[in-house]
Each structure stands twice: as structure tokens, then as C-alpha cells.
Amino acid sequence: EAGVAQSPRYKIIEKRQSVAFWCNPISGHATLYWYQQILGQGPKLLIQFQNNGVVDDSQLPKDRFSAERLKGVDSTLKIQPAKLEDSAVYLCASSQGSRGAYEQYFGPGTRLTVT
């Protein structure tokens, strides 16, 4: 079974530029999550999708971050414009459904550096 795929793996941009990350979850997984992991911290949930609907985006900085999962499969997370404090690893995870949220499968992450 293929795992969660993410691209790119690394990205370096200047502040005020825009960037987009892509995630393809495990086949059949209805729930998709985007996390932000700052160095030395645990992952923090940014947004959770159930199929193509948003379940929780309470910690997503909506003035600069946006995410979509148009067909209920893959997803993109965008930052525009980026700030220095957005430097982090962006992790995508998926689970079979909301009841299996404890069993989330994570991708390798995209390491973003904002200079």
C-alpha cells in the first residue's frame, strides 16, 4: 500500500513570496489533515478535511494560508504572502475516517525555509 505522498520535499523562498504544497493521501482515506511542525515542537493541526469538506480550520491563519481538496482526494496548501515565522515542516496526514483519527498516517513533509 502506497503511503502519503507530498511534494516538494524542500522549498526555499523569500518573505512575501507565495508557495504551494501538494499532498496525495492513502487511497480510500476520507480524512486529510495538514499540520505545521516548527523546529523543536510537535505538529500543530492547520486544517482537517472530511472528503472535500472542511471539518476544522480553527488554527489556520486565513489571512495568508488557504487549502483545498476539490475532488476529495489530493489537496494543496498555499501560503501567500509568506512570513519568516512560516519556516517549518508542513506535514500531510490521512486516516480512514473521523472515527480512525488516532490512526493517522503521515507523509514525509515539506520543509519550508523563508528567508
Added chain:
Amino acid sequence: QKEVEQDPGPLSVPEGAIVSLNCTYSNSAFQYFMWYRQYSRKGPELLMYTYSSGNKEDGRFTAQVDKSSKYISLFIRDSQPSDSATYLCAMILTGGGNKLTFGTGTQLKVEL
């Protein structure tokens, strides 16, 4: 005060040692408890989960939950160099939309 507190380490032990990793939490509504392992430059992977007080064993790993003290632990027996990683505790609130709240992670190094 953070909802979930975890000693960041780093923790360095010799091969074969018993390792104890711990988390405390402040919200008694946390009902599901997980331990994730994260190797460098990789995503976290689920090691164990439990929802009741007491012990749960899986091979060399034992997860312990004490809801009355709001304290969870992960024990690793006969630690191996391949166990060197960051260990993250995580919790889910009952009725909280199944959102995982993570600790900050404890970095473990098992030396030969």
C-alpha cells in the same frame, strides 16, 4: 500552560537500557492517547494508542495511562540504536472533532 507537556530531552541511553518517556496533560477531557515515533526528516508514525487507564503492551513497548494523575508514559525495553528518534505523545479530546494535540517530543539517542 500548554495542554500537553513533554520533556524535550535530549535523552541518551546505552543499548539495552529501559527507557521511560513521559507526558502530562491539563485537560481531563482527553480520552485517547497515542505515541508516535519520528525519525529525522520523516513524518511521525503511530506506535501505540490506548483509551483506558492502565498498561498496554506491544513487543518491547508498553504504554501506560494514569487518568487520575493526567500522566502518560511510554516504556521501551531492551532499547536498540534503531529506536533513536523523537517520540511524540498525542491526545484526542472527547467530542473534539478528533483533533490530535501533540506534545513537543522527546529526542532519544540509544548508543552502542
